[in-house]
Amino acid sequence: MSTSRQPRAAAAASPWREVAVPSLPSLPWPVMARTQQLAAGERFPPHVHAWNQVVFATEGVLQVTARNARHVITPQQALWVPTGMLHHTGALSAAAFRNLYVADDPALHMPDHCAVLDVSPLLRELIVELGQVRPEDDQPYYLHLCALVTAQLQRQRQHRRHLPWPQDARLQRWCQALHDQPGDARSVEAWSRLLGASSRTLARHFERDTGMSLRDWRTRLRLLRAIEWLAQGRSPTTIAHELGYASASAFNYMFRMEMGMSPLQWRRSRQTG
Structure with missing residues (x-):
């Protein structure tokens, strides 16, 4: 694999533009979905959550930095970020950000480190559906969706395709x-x-x-x-x-x-x- 050619200098990347992390004092449900459109170059400042997070976008490419590693997440993947992990997420291209907050539970059987997950078509649709349902309107159905999402998270293939820093x-x-x-x-x-x-x-x-x-x-x-x-x-x-x-x-x-x-x-x- 030859890499001998010296490329022309690439144009300097535009600086990140920080957007506020929405305030959420507690997690009222086992799983919560949060959707937001991110423009290219927008990112959240470094922060932590008192619950697990699944970083995912149905469109666009995200970059997540956590514990001296950079992860690039495409719509076929998500990043599992465990409770208390300092991280920040930015959009490398315009992104339909569909984030999941997942409460700690011994039955989760998810890793205590960041892990890139493959996102199956079923999990993708469950995430989209969860974001469209108001739990106050149909609590049994919403809790059933939460159980399906967590079960699917456990079934996704995990890998560590990240860039250590x-x-x-x-x-x-x-x-x-x-x-x-x-x-x-x-x-x-x-x-x-x-x-x-x-x-x-x-x-x-x-x-x-x-x-x-x-x-x-x-x-x-x-x-x-x-x-x-x-x-x-x-x-x-x-x-x-x-x-x-x-x-x-x-x-x-x-x-x-x-x-x-x-x-x-x-x-x-x-x-x-």
């Missing part, structure tokens, strides 16, 4: 630069001179902080940026160039190995989904 300030500077320009072809040696540490020290600290090698981390970064840009409508050829691949076929190979389908197949599945 280091704690070290020098490594954060490095990662941010690569995130902004993922096609940057400078070597570890070049970065070590810039950051004032030996390449061996940087590599060792990077793996300690992220739990991944730099090579694997950059592959994950390129995958998540590719998902983001595909959702925005960019062509695979343009994305391959911006990610630093020498050819579109090299990019397609990486994407297929990670996602099990080509970029165009992924886009079509998103559109039909």
